[in-house]
Amino acid sequence: MPKNTQQAGKPISPSSEEVLARLEQLAKSIYDQIQSGKPPYLDIPVRTLANTIWDKKRKLLVLGPKTAKREFFDIGESKRFMQTILMLSLIVRARRENDYPTIRDLYYTGKHTIYYVNEYGKKVSEETWDDQRESNAVIQDIEVATGLLREHMGIMHDAKGRIVGNMIIRSKGTEIDLSRMGSGAWGIPSNVDQLEITKVEADYVLVVEKGAIFERLNEEEFWKKNKCILVTGKGQPDRSTRRMVRRLWEEFDLPVYILTDADSYGYYIYSVYRSGSISLSYESERLATPEARFLGVSTSDIERYKIPKNYIIKATERDIKRAKELMNYPWFKESKRWMEELQLFIERGEKIEIEALSGHGFKFLSNVYIPEKIANKEWII
Secondary structure, eight states, X not given: OOOOOTTTTSOOOOOHHHHHHHHHXXXXXXXXXXXXXXXXXXXXXXXXXXXXXXXXTTTEEEEOSOEEXXXXXXXXXXXXXXXXXXXXXXXXXXXXXXXXXXXXHHHHHHOOEEEEEOTTSOEEEEESOSSHHHHHHHHHHHHHHHTOOTTTTTOBOOOOOEEESXXXXXXXXXXXXXXXXXXXXXXXXXXXXXXXXXXXXXXXXXXXXXXXXXXHHHHTTHHHHTTEEEEEOSSSOOHHHHHHHHHHHXXXXXXXEEEOOBSHHHHHXXXXXXXXXXXXXXXXXXXXXXXXXXXXXXXXXXHHTTOOGGGOEEOOHHHHHHXXXXXXXXXXXXXXXXXXHHHHHHHHTEEBOGGGGGGGOTTHIIIIIHHHHHHOGGGOO
């Protein structure tokens, strides 16, 4: 298990000067090509499923070696080349001016119409990008080309993760005690690497899929009674939530347990925390937590905990199809337990939410289920 014990808790974000230098170096490589009379191009690692590799040893999804040459004079690549240069110029300008644009800001700032006369003498127009998916993809291209997270580049997103527990964080010189949030919790910021984690007193990290369940456990002060750090990504987690979980595991040697609904989408959310995602495989080393364990809720819990029938939901065709897809993913296939669990889900055609445990009382989740599962490690996948 890799650990960063020497620098545990220290800010690990590259400096503003280093970020700007790496961005400018990418721009300079294009400038040098033009100055030397060469057709300008960019070599960008390919971010596709075909170039995504399951690293069994590290238990991570990683980007493969394939790259694509994006050439200005290639009619099929010229637009994406120009989009990349446009986005790069916007990000460099923001860093020089110490601005922190959102991904939406960059979309609107770069979006404009170009008018030109085509080969038939007709005036036509072209948009720099048609929708935000295009501009977002270009930002990811710049990430893989420079080795920088967009958060390092000062690009903000709608961070939704929350965290609470016996933990102190220093942010911009201010110490924040996450055990003194009252009934609230601390919102995980976009750039987790800028934080200094000065104190963590916990036995494990509990990551909860659903925001409402997180709020309930926080209100019950579950984290205090059970000496843990409580985290939620409110469904599919954003990058900053995943980065925070990774830092707590890597730097503080804390076990990480994931609590989701018992359905194929909850299972996939677990795998994103643990192994990474296909779309962000190039950042798995910084975002995934390969030793994370699935606490539940699982399909086998329906029998193990005698879930009342009125809490059991019929799985949809989409649920079943998704489960079959998961069975083909190598990070699930290598686990006999997971293959059995997914097969059971398909055979039963049933799913349950975390709230199904309330069939045994509202405190059953916090007083019985979670402590019992952690105590009986063989029940954890």
